Amino acid sequence: MVDDFLALILEKMTETYEWNPPEHNSGAPYEPPLFPIAQCLKGLKTYKGLDLDGATSITEKALAKAGLGWSSFSGIDGEEEGHYQFMKCYQAVQYPKGLGRLAYEVARALASGKSFVVIGERPGFAAAVNFCFWLQVVEGEGDIVLSSRDLAIVIGCKHATAAIYLRRMLDLGFLNRTKPADKGQRLAAEYRFIGELEPCGVLKPCRPTLAPSDGS
Numbered sequence: 001m002v003d004d005f006l007a008l009i010l011e012k013m014t015e016t017y018e019w020n021p022p023e024h025n026s027g028a029p030y031e032p033p034l035f036p037i038a039q040c041l042k043g044l045k046t047y048k049g050l051d052l053d054g055a056t057s058i059t060e061k062a063l064a065k066a067g068l069g070w071s072s073f074s075g076i077d078g079e080e081e082g083h084y085q086f087m088k089c090y091q092a093v094q095y096p097k098g099l100g101r102l103a104y105e106v107a108r109a110l111a112s113g114k115s116f117v118v119i120g121e122r123p124g125f126a127a128a129v130n131f132c133f134w135l136q137v138v139e140g141e142g143d144i145v146l147s148s149r150d151l152a153i154v155i156g157c158k159h160a161t162a163a164i165y166l167r168r169m170l171d172l173g174f175l176n177r178t179k180p181a182d183k184g185q186r187l188a189a190e191y192r193f194i195g196e197l198e199p200c201g202v203l204k205p206c207r208p209t210l211a212p213s214d215g216s
Helices: 004-016 033-041 053-064 081-092 104-111 121-138 148-155 159-172
Strands: 174-180 190-193
Touching: 004 033, 004 053, 033 053, 033 081, 053 081, 081 104, 104 148, 121 148, 121 159, 121 190, 148 159, 148 174, 159 174
Parallel strands: none
Antiparallel strands: 174 190
């Protein structure tokens, strides 16, 4: 049975939620239009443990009960786009559970839905670059906090491979390290994504003008 409470929440969301497309380095936090719905569903104990198909089905039924569709939400152009985005957002709030950072979850959903080309690089490294790009979009003017272990979880590779990707992004000029890791306090390093997105949809490195650090 569809929960009347969920239908009510979805109806209220369409009345109050405003969405504006993201601008890279705008400084404003960004989330996909349907991300709050995925969060809402995950937070309702009635639907605890729903898989992706179940979550999508129950949300569509609740939308219909409220007289709504995916396209009722600001920023969604059609039912197919809304359906796809909700699935990606629901996957994001479910994974990676160990990170506990909303920014990681949103960036992962965005990178899954919209990946840019990194010329001359293998898919794994390109995935790492795309994730860091979107994580910077989500964080706005703030630095991104990222460890090789967390990156490995997000893009699905080995810890050692993720460490190589991070070093390569630094060397090529996709990332600039703004704060080193503090192993004693178990704090990950902080970075700034300094690569550039060209109008043709290519992410290219931007080598920093300052001399590189001493590697600390």
